[in-house]
Structure formats: C-alpha cells, structure tokens
Amino acid sequence: MNIITIFNKFPTQKSCIEYLEKIKWSNKPTCPYCHSQKHHSYPKEHRHYCQSCKTSYRVTIGTIFHDTRLPLQKWFLAIALILNAKKGISSRQLARDIEVNKNTAWSMQMRIRKAMIDTPSLLSGIVEMDETYVGGKPRKMNNSSVTLKRGRGTSKIPVVGMVERSGNVVAQKQKELKFKDLKKIAKKSIDFENTVLMTDDYKGYIPFKKLVNHQTINHSQKQYVDGNKHTNTIEGFWSLLKRGITGQYHYLSNKWLNKYITEFCYKYNNRNNQNVFENLLINALGV
Numbered sequence: 001m002n003i004i005t006i007f008n009k010f011p012t013q014k015s016c017i018e019y020l021e022k023i024k025w026s027n028k029p030t031c032p033y034c035h036s037q038k039h040h041s042y043p044k045e046h047r048h049y050c051q052s053c054k055t056s057y058r059v060t061i062g063t064i065f066h067d068t069r070l071p072l073q074k075w076f077l078a079i080a081l082i083l084n085a086k087k088g089i090s091s092r093q094l095a096r097d098i099e100v101n102k103n104t105a106w107s108m109q110m111r112i113r114k115a116m117i118d119t120p121s122l123l124s125g126i127v128e129m130d131e132t133y134v135g136g137k138p139r140k141m142n143n144s145s146v147t148l149k150r151g152r153g154t155s156k157i158p159v160v161g162m163v164e165r166s167g168n169v170v171a172q173k174q175k176e177l178k179f180k181d182l183k184k185i186a187k188k189s190i191d192f193e194n195t196v197l198m199t200d201d202y203k204g205y206i207p208f209k210k211l212v213n214h215q216t217i218n219h220s221q222k223q224y225v226d227g228n229k230h231t232n233t234i235e236g237f238w239s240l241l242k243r244g245i246t247g248q249y250h251y252l253s254n255k256w257l258n259k260y261i262t263e264f265c266y267k268y269n270n271r272n273n274q275n276v277f278e279n280l281l282i283n284a285l286g287v
Contacts, residue, residue, distance in 0.1 A: 046058055078109070
C-alpha cells in the first residue's frame with residue numbers, strides 16, 4: 001500500500017470510515033458499550049446511535065484513532081509511509097509529508113507503534129540469539145585518534161534479540177545480561193524442545209546447554225561462520241535497527257526505545273506480507 005494507492009482508494013473521510021467499519025464490524029455496526037447491533041445511523045456525522053443503551057458511537061472509539069481531529073486519510077498515509085520506510089521515518093519528515101506539526105507526527109507514530117505490538121508464535125528450528133548496544137557516542141569520533149569502548153562496560157543500552165532463520169524476530173531492551181535474565185526472555189519466545197539455539201561465546205549463554213540444543217560460534221577467536229553455525233541473521237537485524245536509529249532518529253531516549261524496537265520487529269516479521277496495511281489496521285481497531 002503506497003501513497004498513490006491511498007489517495008485513489010481512500011479519497012474522502014467517508015471512504016476511510018467505511019473501510020474501517022468493514023474491517024471491524026463486517027458492515028454491521030456494533031455498540032462498543034453494550035455490543036448491541038440495534039442502531040440507526042447518522043451518515044453526515046459518521047456516527048451510529050445504539051437503540052439499546054441510548055449512546056452514540058463511531059468506529060474509531062477505543063482505537064488508535066480515538067478522539068483524533070485529523071482526517072483519517074492522513075492517518076492512512078502515515079501508516080503507509082511508516083510501513084514502507086525500511087529504516088524508519090523521522091517525525092519531522094513525516095510531519096512534512098502529511099502536513100502536520102512535528103509533535104502531532106510524533107504522537108501519531110507512537111500510536112501506530114502501539115498497534116504494531118504482536119505476539120508471534122514461539123520461535124523454533126534454528127534460532128539465533130544475540131545482544132547489541134544502542135546509544136552513546138560512536139566508537140571512533142571524527143578527526144580523532146581515540147577509539148572509545150564498545151558494548152559491555154559502556155553506558156549504552158543493552159538490547160537482546162532472537163530470530164528464527166527465515167522467520168520472525170523478537171527483541172527488547174534489557175537492563176542486565178546475566179543468564180537468569182537471558183533465560184527469562186528466551187522462555188517467553190523460544191520453543192526449547194524444537195529449537196537449535198545459536199549464540200556467540202558470551203558467558204551468559206553458556207548455561208543454556210542444560211535447557212536446549214545449544215551451539216556456539218567463537219567470536220572472541222574471530223570465528224564468525226562454521227558451516228551452518230553463525231549468528232549472521234540476527235546481526236543483519238541489528239544492522240537495520242542501528243542504521244534506522246543513526247540515519248533517521250539520531251537519538252532515542254531509554255524511555256521510548258522499546259517502542260522503536262517494536263516497529264523494526266513488526267516490519268521485519270511482515271516483510272513478505274502483502275496485506276500488512278490491513279493487518280495493522282486490524283490491530284489498531286482491536287479486532
């Protein structure tokens with residue numbers, strides 16, 4: 001779904017609302033308060049009146065579009081632009097593209113990211129697990145001979161990720177990287193009984209050998225690929241995440257970091273999904 005398709009398919013507020021009603025109600029308006037389908041409609045106001053609880057309502061109640069004053073076409077454009085931006089789109093760029101102020105654009109992005117929260121099935125098969133670090137100064141500053149520390153031992157924020165080869169990715173920021181913390185994250189996302197876990201030789205991963213078929217690639221010995229043994233898939237995801245942060249967002253606060261990670265995970269997991277626009281609207285509507 002690109003911006004040309006949005007303009008052609010949803011030229012008016014009415015066409016946008018009809019599309020949302022089709023997705024949420026199958027064109028059978030249902031009261032969000034008492035769930036009755038007895039109603040009469042006010043087409044000019046795009047509202048319905050429930051004959052059971054005597055309350056008026058519209059399809060956007062309880063959704064990310066609730067109480068918005070913006071035309072829904074702008075919301076649809078914002079969703080399309082965000083989904084099509086592989087490395088993300090800044091709030092200032094989005095503000096210019098859909099002609100809103102930057103604070104409105106940022107608020108829209110955060111609401112859309114809320115709809116990107118998914119609960120994928122447990123990862124299985126060959127699953128790669130790794131950690132990376134986000135934020136802080138670059139490892140080597142311009143025009144400087146000083147090389148700064150990277151990774152562990154710095155003030156950067158740790159992020160842990162797991163990816164099923166040719167499948168989904170799960171990632172989140174993490175305060176501690178001890179085995180008990182890594183185990184807690186992994187148990188929520190990995191089917192241990194049907195998984196071969198690939199990691200580097202970080203000591204926090206060593207005890208996983210007691211829980212799952214665990215194979216290690218020795219990065220500390222400059223070994224990065226050994227036959228089928230590597231963590232290149234999750235490293236590729238880290239590359240997308242970091243290029244998005246560096247090239248588009250420039251700076252992310254610890255408070256909101258997980259929201260941005262959610263966006264990158266959602267787009268990665270739906271990279272081959274031709275219906276991702278509609279699926280995101282389904283999430284947004286709480287269907």
